[in-house]
Each structure stands twice: as C-alpha cells, then as structure tokens.
Amino acid sequence: MTAASKHSLASGKHGIHVVGGGLTGYAAALALADHGYAVQLYHHDEESVDALRTTTINPVAYGFLKSLGVMDTITGDAPLAEKLAHIDRILVTDDTPREKPLDAVINWDKPETGPLAWVVRNRDLNMALHALVEASPLITHTTARITDYKPQHPIFGHSAANLITDQGESIPAGLILAADGRNSVLRQAASIRVITRNLHQTAIVAILSLDAPHQNIAWQKFLPGGPMALMPMPEPHLASLVWSMKTEDAAQLMEADDDRFAMALDDASGKVFGGLRLASPKQAFPIIPQHAVWPVATRLALLGDASHAINPLAGQGYNLALGDIMTLMDVINAAGNTGADMGGANVLKTYAMRRWPEVTMMTMATDGLNMLFSFGKRRRRLAGMGMAVANLRPVKALAEKLASGRWFNHG
Ligand SMILES: Cc1cc2nc3c(=O)[nH]c(=O)nc-3n(C[C@H](O)[C@H](O)[C@H](O)COP(=O)(O)OP(=O)(O)OC[C@H]3O[C@@H](n4cnc5c(N)ncnc54)[C@H](O)[C@@H]3O)c2cc1C
Known part of the structure; x- marks a missing residue:
C-alpha cells in the first residue's frame, strides 16, 4: 500500500x-x-x-x-517565485520631522540567510x-x-x-x-x-508609482490616525500601500480625486521615494x-x-x-x-x-x-521612547524572530 x-x-x-x-x-x-x-x-x-x-x-x-x-x-508566464519582490530592509519611523524622508527610528537589514520577507500579489x-x-x-x-x-x-x-x-x-x-x-x-x-475590537479605523489599499526606486525597502510610518506602510513590488517603481486612519478621514480621502490623493500621500509620507502617485484604483478595508x-x-x-x-x-x-x-x-x-x-x-x-x-x-x-x-499625544511620546528601546539589538532580535515565524514551532 x-x-x-x-x-x-x-x-x-x-x-x-x-x-x-x-x-x-x-x-x-x-x-x-x-x-x-x-x-x-x-x-x-x-x-x-x-x-x-x-x-x-x-x-x-x-x-x-x-x-x-x-x-x-507557473502563473501566467513565469513561476510564482519570479513574481515576488524581496524585502531587504525594513525602515520604521514616526511623524517627528527628520532630515531625509528615509531617516528611520528602527531599521532591520536582511540577514546573510536571505531576504527578511517577500511580497506577492494576492x-x-x-x-x-x-x-x-x-x-x-x-x-x-x-x-x-x-x-x-x-x-x-x-x-x-x-x-x-x-x-x-x-x-x-x-x-x-x-x-x-x-x-x-x-x-x-x-x-x-x-x-x-x-x-x-473596533477602533473605527479603515485601511486604504492601492498600488502606487514611486518617483525613485524602492530599493527593496519596506517602509512604515506611524501617523496620528494609524500607520502608513509601503511594501516593495517586483517592479522597482511600484509599491503596495496599506494606509490606516480614522474611518471618517478614510471616507473623505476615498472621495478625493487622484491629484488630491497624491498631495495627501506626499504630505503624510514626507515625499518618501521622491513622491507617490496612484497606479490603481483605491479600496477601503474596515479594520476590526x-x-x-x-x-x-x-x-x-x-x-x-x-x-x-x-x-x-x-x-x-x-x-x-x-x-x-x-x-x-x-x-x-x-x-x-x-x-x-x-x-x-x-x-x-x-x-x-x-x-x-x-x-x-x-x-x-x-x-x-x-x-x-x-x-493621543501622551501615548505617542511613550511610543517614541518605545521605538528607541525597540531599536536595541536584543529587542530587535526578539521582534525579528516573532515576525519571521521562527519563534514558535515551525522552523
Ligand atoms: C488591508 C489588508 C492587508 C493585509 N496584508 C497582509 C500581509 O501583508 N501579509 C499577511 O500575511 N496578511 C495580510 N492580510 C491578512 C490576509 O489577507 C488574510 O489573513 C488572508 O487573506 C485570510 O485568508 P482566508 O482564506 O482565511 O479568508 P478569506 O480570504 O476571507 O477567504 C474565505 C473564503 O471562504 C469562502 N467562503 C466563505 N463563506 C463560505 C461558505 N459558507 N461556504 C463556502 N465557502 C465560503 C469565501 O468565498 C472565500 O473564498 C491583510 C489583510 C488586510 C485586510
């Protein structure tokens, strides 16, 4: 048998x-x-x-x-592995003004073993x-x-x-x-x-075109209404946006035309990657x-x-x-x-x-x-201190182990 x-x-x-x-x-x-x-x-x-x-x-x-x-x-014309973007760096920042848009509070670089993660179109x-x-x-x-x-x-x-x-x-x-x-x-x-847990937040999701290439960086900025994340796509000038904010703000931005939305993106991101434009329609996902x-x-x-x-x-x-x-x-x-x-x-x-x-x-x-x-401002001050702690080597190592899936019993 x-x-x-x-x-x-x-x-x-x-x-x-x-x-x-x-x-x-x-x-x-x-x-x-x-x-x-x-x-x-x-x-x-x-x-x-x-x-x-x-x-x-x-x-x-x-x-x-x-x-x-x-x-x-094979999906379409190539194996799936060739349609993934790899993440070589993760940069995390907050809304404190910084000299350059890519200046970050926390950064992770890829280990010798390979990329930190991969991004795939669903x-x-x-x-x-x-x-x-x-x-x-x-x-x-x-x-x-x-x-x-x-x-x-x-x-x-x-x-x-x-x-x-x-x-x-x-x-x-x-x-x-x-x-x-x-x-x-x-x-x-x-x-x-x-x-x-309903905190009345909504995520706006879209594909964005970037003026400068993403260099396989996953970038995340914590803003007062919620985080904005840009994940690299296989094409060097495209990124996937997941921007969480209060639901009433998301409703207004979903109504905005492409130019107004691009201005809001540049304002919020500080013109990261040289500036951001919509390369797809946008979709809203309630976060509950x-x-x-x-x-x-x-x-x-x-x-x-x-x-x-x-x-x-x-x-x-x-x-x-x-x-x-x-x-x-x-x-x-x-x-x-x-x-x-x-x-x-x-x-x-x-x-x-x-x-x-x-x-x-x-x-x-x-x-x-x-x-x-x-x-809340007080929480955010605390969070700023938390970010400094999170950038310490042992804390980063723990966070990395959790995010990589290796903490628990699968590898
Ligand atoms: C904005 C956003 C961004 C995200 N980004 C990431 C990310 O970067 N990385 C990550 O790991 N996760 C991410 N996630 C989470 C991830 O998308 C989900 O965890 C995942 O898609 C869940 O898949 P699922 O198959 O469990 O559920 P679903 O995708 O909801 O699939 C359920 C399926 O069941 C079928 N179905 C439902 N009811 C019935 C029924 N009664 N009988 C028969 N069939 C039924 C539906 O048709 C559907 O096909 C994100 C989520 C959101 C909202």
Missing part, C-alpha cells in the same frame, strides 16, 4: 472537509493532499476583492509554500494555489455554499458532524476545517464566541480585529481569518494562517500514525492549545502597537 493510499484511508470513514476557497482553504487542502490525505474542498464563487492586495510572506511561510510546490507553479498567489488544487488527484473541489453545521449527523450519530449546503444536501464529515473567512458561517453555527475565544468545536477546527483576523499593520495575517495549517498537519499526522480519530476531541484540543501562544502574542503585539502609536 502506498503512503498516499494509506493516508487516503486514514482520512477516516467520513473524510476531511475543508470549507473556503481563499488563500487559507487552498493551502490547507494542498498540505493535506501533500501528506496523502483525501480532501473535500467547498468553495462558493464570489467576486474577488483581492485584485489590488498584496501579502507579505515571512521566511517560514515561504519555506512552507515552497515545499507544497506553490513557488514553482491574485498571483491565489492563481498558483488554485492550479495545484485543480491538479491534485486527492482533492475533490465542489462549488457550494455551506449554510449550516451540526455536531452530529442524523444517520451516523457521533461518528460524524453534519455539513449542510445551500442545495439542502446533508454531508457527514469526520473532520471539518473551517477556512471561511472573518464572517465564518461555521464558527457562528458552532456558537464559537469572538472577541472584537477579532479572534475566536477557542478555535475548535465538535469535529471542527477554525483556520485563518475564521479564527483570527489581526490588524494588518505587521503584514502577518496570512503567515498566522499558514502557522495554523502547519500545526494542524503535525497534530493530524500524529493521530493518523496511532490510528486515533483525527476529528476527535483530544486531537482538536491539542491543536487549539498549540496555536494559543502564537495567535495571542501576535494579536496583542499588533493591537498594542496600533493603540500605542495611533492615538
């Missing part, structure tokens, strides 16, 4: 079901198939909002995606993941909206949970991986509570961080944004989702090797407990940074 067929059987009588065809659901299905498990993947078509967005991938996430073949997959990453999902003989991809979940199946009892589709179909499931996004229907159906108090229920585990949608200021949301998948694979493989029920309560409890430290730390770090830097 081959490893693949052995694990196909180990998917259990009622199988592993992944709900959600976003970046997390696709990567989860691929990771399972890579270990030889048969997977049912459910995805419903929805207009994509990701045409403009980019994702920053840390070294651990990069290695994981590469191991699944994602980096070598559209390209999605295309590569989708191509691999379609090509995998172990993944059955169904277009259906899941409308409900019950912890027990009416025919199979405790041995399966019950997934219900918008066609009224009732599907027995041994293990459900819910990667259905921040408004997860499965999380709500399982009555898993979320903690939400939230996390599930416990990411599992009977035969159900939450992954990615369904479990935790963090503040985008550190570009870590998808890296955290890939951390969920890596941990889940460890836990499922351990169960598979001992013949244990992989949707059983003990297996899911282990997953929840192992994810708790990283998710909690990243949630606290991103919320804390945002609150400290974005609101």
Whole structure:
C-alpha cells in the first residue's frame, strides 16, 4: 500500500472537509493532499476583492509554500517565485520631522540567510494555489455554499458532524476545517464566541508609482490616525500601500480625486521615494480585529481569518494562517500514525492549545502597537521612547524572530 493510499484511508470513514476557497482553504487542502490525505474542498464563487492586495510572506511561510510546490507553479508566464519582490530592509519611523524622508527610528537589514520577507500579489498567489488544487488527484473541489453545521449527523450519530449546503444536501464529515473567512458561517453555527475590537479605523489599499526606486525597502510610518506602510513590488517603481486612519478621514480621502490623493500621500509620507502617485484604483478595508475565544468545536477546527483576523499593520495575517495549517498537519499526522480519530476531541484540543501562544502574542503585539502609536499625544511620546528601546539589538532580535515565524514551532 502506498503512503498516499494509506493516508487516503486514514482520512477516516467520513473524510476531511475543508470549507473556503481563499488563500487559507487552498493551502490547507494542498498540505493535506501533500501528506496523502483525501480532501473535500467547498468553495462558493464570489467576486474577488483581492485584485489590488498584496501579502507579505515571512521566511517560514515561504519555506512552507515552497515545499507544497506553490513557488514553482507557473502563473501566467513565469513561476510564482519570479513574481515576488524581496524585502531587504525594513525602515520604521514616526511623524517627528527628520532630515531625509528615509531617516528611520528602527531599521532591520536582511540577514546573510536571505531576504527578511517577500511580497506577492494576492491574485498571483491565489492563481498558483488554485492550479495545484485543480491538479491534485486527492482533492475533490465542489462549488457550494455551506449554510449550516451540526455536531452530529442524523444517520451516523457521533461518528460524524453534519455539513449542510445551500442545495439542502446533508454531508457527514469526520473532520471539518473551517477556512471561511472573518464572517465564518461555521464558527457562528458552532456558537464559537469572538472577541472584537473596533477602533473605527479603515485601511486604504492601492498600488502606487514611486518617483525613485524602492530599493527593496519596506517602509512604515506611524501617523496620528494609524500607520502608513509601503511594501516593495517586483517592479522597482511600484509599491503596495496599506494606509490606516480614522474611518471618517478614510471616507473623505476615498472621495478625493487622484491629484488630491497624491498631495495627501506626499504630505503624510514626507515625499518618501521622491513622491507617490496612484497606479490603481483605491479600496477601503474596515479594520476590526477579532479572534475566536477557542478555535475548535465538535469535529471542527477554525483556520485563518475564521479564527483570527489581526490588524494588518505587521503584514502577518496570512503567515498566522499558514502557522495554523502547519500545526494542524503535525497534530493530524500524529493521530493518523496511532490510528486515533483525527476529528476527535483530544486531537482538536491539542491543536487549539498549540496555536494559543502564537495567535495571542501576535494579536496583542499588533493591537498594542496600533493603540500605542495611533492615538493621543501622551501615548505617542511613550511610543517614541518605545521605538528607541525597540531599536536595541536584543529587542530587535526578539521582534525579528516573532515576525519571521521562527519563534514558535515551525522552523
Ligand atoms: C488591508 C489588508 C492587508 C493585509 N496584508 C497582509 C500581509 O501583508 N501579509 C499577511 O500575511 N496578511 C495580510 N492580510 C491578512 C490576509 O489577507 C488574510 O489573513 C488572508 O487573506 C485570510 O485568508 P482566508 O482564506 O482565511 O479568508 P478569506 O480570504 O476571507 O477567504 C474565505 C473564503 O471562504 C469562502 N467562503 C466563505 N463563506 C463560505 C461558505 N459558507 N461556504 C463556502 N465557502 C465560503 C469565501 O468565498 C472565500 O473564498 C491583510 C489583510 C488586510 C485586510
């Protein structure tokens, strides 16, 4: 019996079901198939909002995606790896006047081992993941909206949970991986509570053209309403903007014409990279961080944004989702090797407990940074002192380890 067929059987009588065809659901299905498990993947078509967005991938996430073949997959005319920008320097500053626009309070340079991180267009990453999902003989991809979940199946009892589709179909499931996004229907159906923090901030996202090349620098400035980040794109004169601010200010700027928006960009950034212009339409994303108090229920585990949608200021949301998948694979493989029920309560409890430290730390770090830097003069003075401390070698080393994904158990 081959490893693949052995694990196909180990998917259990009622199988592993992944709900959600976003970046997390696709990567989860691929990771399972890579270990030889048969997977049912459910995805419903929805207009994509990701045409403009980019994702920053840390070294651990990069290695994981590469191991699944994602980096070598051709998207359009070249492998995905050739469509990434690498980050060689990170510069962080505040709104204190400085001599030159690139003068920073904190800077990180790339280590000898390679780039600090990579930037990929969501559209390209999605295309590569989708191509691999379609090509995998172990993944059955169904277009259906899941409308409900019950912890027990009416025919199979405790041995399966019950997934219900918008066609009224009732599907027995041994293990459900819910990667259905921040408004997860499965999380709500399982009555898993979320903690939400709404500071009435919105991020404006766009692709910008730069007068001077970005030199593979990721640049971030903490402004009174929230941080402005510019991430390098593969083209030397293009950067991806994520600019967080108070929601009422974002509403006004979204109405501004291109010239007025360019003036606001130059004012806020201090004409970094020689000046900034819109190279795409702009999109607004409300920032409402939230996390599930416990990411599992009977035969159900939450992954990615369904479990935790963090503040985008550190570009870590998808890296955290890939951390969920890596941990889940460890836990499922351990169960598979001992013949244990992989949707059983003990297996899911282990997953929840192992994810708790990283998710909690990243949630606290991103919320804390945002609150400290974005609101109030006294807090901002404190933040200025904090930045000086953050630039000290040992503190930087710790922050780097957390951001690279190496702090916790994946590398
Ligand atoms: C402005 C912004 C910038 C960001 N920048 C970064 C970054 O630089 N780096 C980083 O790591 N992260 C970043 N993130 C976070 C990252 O984008 C998300 O963490 C990631 O995209 C989440 O993917 P997901 O698949 O979990 O959820 P989603 O993208 O929401 O996908 C959910 C999928 O489930 C499907 N679905 C939903 N409900 C159902 C249902 N009932 N039945 C079937 N299918 C269903 C949907 O159609 C969708 O395909 C950013 C986020 C924002 C808002």
